[in-house]
Amino acid sequence: xxxxxxxxxxxxxxxxxxxxxxxxxxxxxxxxxxxxxxxxxxxxxxxxxxxxxxxxxxxxxxxxxxxxxxxxxxxxxxxxxxxxxxxxxxxxxxxxxxxxxxxxxxxxxxxxxxxxxxxxxxxxxxxxxxxxxxxxxxxxxxxxxxxxxxxxxxxxxxxxxxxxxxxxxxxxxxxxxxxxxxxxxxxxxxxxxxxxxxxxxxxxxxxxxxxxxxxxxxxxxxxxxxxxxxxxxxxxxxx
Ligand code: CA
Numbered sequence: 063x064x065x066x067x068x069x070x071x072x073x074x075x076x077x078x079x080x081x082x083x084x085x086x087x088x089x090x091x092x093x094x095x096x097x098x099x100x101x102x103x104x105x106x107x108x109x110x111x112x113x114x115x116x117x118x119x120x121x122x123x124x125x126x127x128x129x130x131x132x133x134x135x136x137x138x139x140x141x142x143x144x145x146x147x148x149x150x151x152x153x154x155x156x157x158x159x160x161x162x163x164x165x166x167x168x169x170x171x172x173x174x175x176x177x178x179x180x181x182x183x184x185x186x187x188x189x190x191x192x193x194x195x196x197x198x199x200x201x202x203x204x205x206x207x208x209x210x211x212x213x214x215x216x217x218x219x220x221x222x223x224x225x226x227x228x229x230x231x232x233x234x235x236x237x238x239x240x241x242x243x244x245x246x247x248x249x250x251x252x253x254x255x256x257x258x259x260x261x262x263x264x265x266x267x268x269x270x271x272x273x274x275x276x277x278x279x280x281x282x283x284x285x286x287x288x289x290x291x292x293x294x295x296x297x298x299x300x301x
Pocket of ligand 1: 117
């Protein structure tokens with residue numbers, strides 16, 4: 063069971079989503095505009111936010127940007143805008159996933175479940191080990207913590223420090239960094255990263271990976287150069 067905030071101005075849709083989430087046992091709060099959503103988050107931080115892009119007044123992008131200043135909870139955006147530029151924009155401000163309108167409740171619930179599972183299990187990939195694109199089955203599982211120079215990733219506690227300073231990462235950024243850093247010098251394809259971290263392939267997924275890498279590099283500062291692009295393949299963490 064999770065605490066979920068729905069931010070959607072279409073009240074029928076908002077209530078419909080609420081009904082379905084409550085049927086799954088979640089504790090749901092509703093906002094019908096951006097400012098109210100921010101107030102509700104200030105009162106109690108939800109485990110996940112479902113955020114409509116097109117809201118009157120303060121739009122979903124502005125809400126997302128505002129939330130990301132202080133919070134790392136997963137944010138699923140609802141949007142009728144499928145243009146790539148919009149996806150990239152949303153990712154820039156820190157959304158973790160998209161559901162394109164119109165969508166089925168079944169699809170939305172699947173995304174919510176996947177997101178909550180990923181946050182809960184976090185990088186349990188560390189325990190199972192992760193197959194590399196090379197198909198090398200002998201790759202040893204990653205330990206519970208990974209240290210690369212000044213970078214320390216505590217996988218169990220979902221915490222990252224850089225030269226002793228806590229680094230704020232979204233769930234997807236964390237999973238991406240943990241996976242790459244746990245297996246230095248191994249190249250991971252974008253397809254693999256999408257499957258592993260987002261859980262399903264979709265149009266524009268490669269750009270999602272790229273955009274997350276850009277943000278990760280930025281947050282890592284000088285160490286960002288460690289995440290290198292492998293031409294024609296994807297990315298690797300260079301040690
Ligand atoms: Ca709307």
